[in-house]
Amino acid sequence: MDIDQYLSSPGALSVTELRLRMSALGYEVKSNAQIRQWRTGFRSPSEKNCVGLEKATDGRIRRQDLRPNDWWLIWPEMPGAKNRSIKKK
Structure with a gap:
C-alpha cells in the first residue's frame, strides 16, 4: 500500500496524526507538506x-x-531480499 492509498483508507491516520506519530517514534518529518509531497x-x-x-x-x-x-538492496535482511537479489543479477 502506498501513502495515498493508506491516507485514503477508512480508519487511517490523518496527515497530521501520521506526522506526529512518526515524530514520536523518532523520525524527522518537517511538516504536513512533506507528507503530502510523498x-x-x-x-x-x-x-x-x-x-x-x-x-x-x-x-x-x-x-x-x-x-x-x-x-x-537497502534492506537485505528483509524476507525475500536474498531471492530478489539473485533474480536481478
Whole structure:
C-alpha cells in the first residue's frame, strides 16, 4: 500500500496524526507538506522515513512498496531480499 492509498483508507491516520506519530517514534518529518509531497510523488521519503512510515502505520504502508525498485538492496535482511537479489543479477 502506498501513502495515498493508506491516507485514503477508512480508519487511517490523518496527515497530521501520521506526522506526529512518526515524530514520536523518532523520525524527522518537517511538516504536513512533506507528507503530502510523498503522497503525491512530488518527493520520495528517505530510506529512514520509509521505515518510519511502516512503523507509524503498523505495517499497513510497507517500505517495499515505497521502494519497489531497490528495497532488497537497502534492506537485505528483509524476507525475500536474498531471492530478489539473485533474480536481478
